[in-house]
Amino acid sequence: MEVTASIEKERKTNLWGGGTSPLKASYGKIMMWFFLLSDAFTFSGLLITYGFLRYSYPAFSGPVSAFKPSVDYWPIPEKIFDAVPFLHGVHLPLLFVGIMTFILILSSVTMVLAVEAGQRMDRKDVTKWMLWTIVGGLAFLGCQAWEWSHFITGTEEGMALSNGVIIHGANLQVNEYGPPLFASLFFFITGFHGTHVASGVLLNVIIFYNVVVGTYDKRGHYEMVEKVGLYWHFVDLVWVFVFTFFYLI
């Protein structure tokens, strides 16, 4: 009797002594958090590489309005990303990428509403909000596909190289918007983020299917929605940083 009491006391005073759950979260959730931490390191590596290479190139020294793309200095993003679908030739800097940001923020909200509905065991509401989240993710991917194809196709004027050759658009060899590295980083960083969005949409579809067939009602909880929700919010979080460091600065 006395021994049991002392063990109980030990457990209360020593949180990490075993027999308790110090992080007060399920195994799956903790592992999702640590996966996201490692993924955050990967994205940090990519974005810091962008910063590193940008710092090792000269910046455009004149006024912003006089900017012309050249391989000699790093481009000003608002002068490069200024196109919007169906408005050909109109200079609308960063508008399209702003729309993409709002789409992703909205799909993050619908995801968190799905999580909230899951905690209430409300299958109808989870179904509704998961569907909106999937729609948001697909809309974002569609926008990115357009953004990529526009970036690859390029402008009518193009850029004249020093040997007189005029190049249009960007790929892994040439880039009419600035140094070739700028295009490589664009493809790598937004591509890696886009891959994350695509796999997030796939996960959301799987969860949506499970919700509709009632898997989580049988299981008694909707924790899978929360775990995939963590991933989906992380994708939004990364976009917030990509938006700032690639498009604004």
Add this chain to the structure above:
Amino acid sequence: MEQVVAVEVKPVDKKKVKKLWKIALILGVVTLIEFVMAFTLPRGYLLYAGFIGLTIVKAFYIVSEFMHLKHEAKALIWSIMLPTIFVIWLIVALLAEGGSILNALY
């Protein structure tokens, strides 16, 4: 063998949902402010510092409220937040390197 599961659906917590939409509004407004800043203020380190500050505000709301980290156990919060110190170190180290390369080349 069709099994019918009886599930008790709880009513919507209006206060919680309202708070979520409020955070979404904050995120949207902060993005709009960044937009306005990009086209009204002169480019330079002051503007970049403003962008980074506002980005951290957005990241804070997403991680603490949408990802619910603020309401987790303290030990979990620290195990996620502390390792990001390495990221700060890498930023400082590589930006300094980039600057040195620029000085050496031009």
